[in-house]
Amino acid sequence: MQQPAPHQPKAERTQLPAMRADFVNPFITSTVNVIGTMASIQPRPGKPCIKHDLRNYADVTGIIGLLGDGVEGTMAISFAETCILRVVSNMLGEEITDLNHEIEDAVGELTNMISGGARAELETKGHSFRMAIPSVITRRGHSIAVITRFPVVQIPFETDYGPFYVEACLHQSPT
Amino acid sequence: MLDPNAKILVVDDFSTMRRIIKNALKSLNYTNIDEADDGTSALQKLRVERFDLVVCDWNMPGMSGIELLRTMRADPTMKAIPFLMVTAEAKRENIIEAIQAGVTNYIVKPFTPTTFGEKLTAMFGNTKAA
Numbered sequence: 001m002q003q004p005a006p007h008q009p010k011a012e013r014t015q016l017p018a019m020r021a022d023f024v025n026p027f028i029t030s031t032v033n034v035i036g037t038m039a040s041i042q043p044r045p046g047k048p049c050i051k052h053d054l055r056n057y058a059d060v061t062g063i064i065g066l067l068g069d070g071v072e073g074t075m076a077i078s079f080a081e082t083c084i085l086r087v088v089s090n091m092l093g094e095e096i097t098d099l100n101h102e103i104e105d106a107v108g109e110l111t112n113m114i115s116g117g118a119r120a121e122l123e124t125k126g127h128s129f130r131m132a133i134p135s136v137i138t139r140r141g142h143s144i145a146v147i148t149r150f151p152v153v154q155i156p157f158e159t160d161y162g163p164f165y166v167e168a169c170l171h172q173s174p175t
Numbered sequence: 176m177l178d179p180n181a182k183i184l185v186v187d188d189f190s191t192m193r194r195i196i197k198n199a200l201k202s203l204n205y206t207n208i209d210e211a212d213d214g215t216s217a218l219q220k221l222r223v224e225r226f227d228l229v230v231c232d233w234n235m236p237g238m239s240g241i242e243l244l245r246t247m248r249a250d251p252t253m254k255a256i257p258f259l260m261v262t263a264e265a266k267r268e269n270i271i272e273a274i275q276a277g278v279t280n281y282i283v284k285p286f287t288p289t290t291f292g293e294k295l296t297a298m299f300g301n302t303k304a305a
Contacts (some may be wrong), residue, residue: 002206032286034284036283037286037287038195038284038285046190086192090193091195092191092194102190102191105189105190105191106189106191107190108189109189109191109192112189112234112263112284113263113284113285115263115282116262116264116265116283117261117263117265118286119265119266120264120265120266123267128266129222131233131234131264132234132235133236154283155219
């Protein structure tokens with residue numbers, strides 16, 4: 001069976017219910033702020049949607065837990081190789097040409113910063129989250145199976161150097 | 176003004192951020208820079224060397240930045256060292272906690288080199304080393 005090409009959403013998408021915009025917008029705002037400030041690249045956010053294919057095809061992915069008072073979930077950011085090489089090169093002020101440890105480290109820090117900015121905005125809406133340590137997966141065309149019965153929101157971003165995606169899954173904690 | 180030969184300790188578990196901070200310091204002509212990847216290794220350096228400034232992340236495995244700050248402020252040999260917290264934690268309660276622990280200044284990631292320089296100026300006056 002032919003594998004889907006990396007970065008191409010495989011499954012049909014569903015429009016995001018308007019009621020979830022309060023949870024999604026902080027991730028969009030924080031992502032644009034972090035990539036714009038640290039890498040001088042202005043990402044163009046696309047329309048958020050509910051992800052039906054819970055696998056994830058990318059070259060580098062940063063993942064971080066979101067654990068709060070009554071709410072929990074995860075956030076992931078997945079980059080195409082061309083995109084993350086340019087982002088990290090701009091961040092460090094030197095050309096990075098391989099998916100190496102420097103890329104993994106930088107994606108961890110980007111995940112941390114984007115999560116921190118989104119959590120700060122969510123706090124103003126009454127949702128408080130604790131700090132967490134991110135994890136990073138690096139392999140060309142990798143897939144990550146997300147095991148959850150809750151909706152995963154995918155936000156696509158375009159840059160002049162290729163795409164990336166931010167995915168967030170937030171739900172009420174089990175009581 | 177911070178002495179041009181000031182010895183600065185940069186503490187962050189991500190080498191990317193340590194490099195970004197070092198680049199920002201070097202752009203201000205501060206080159207006497209050492210680094211550590213968590214609070215524990217930073218404390219080991221602080222106990223044997225004299226530093227003029229600590230630039231530190233909050234959220235790190237092992238000893239966190241806030242734990243390092245509290246340890247330093249409780250130690251007479253380190254309590255006066257200026258401490259700049261550089262962190263992705265932008266929540267008000269985090270900033271208040273850091274102030275109560277004795278932080279000298281606080282910068283929220285993401286930041287530009289200009290913002291970083293402005294924070295140093297707020298701490299020490301004109302920071303451009305000769």
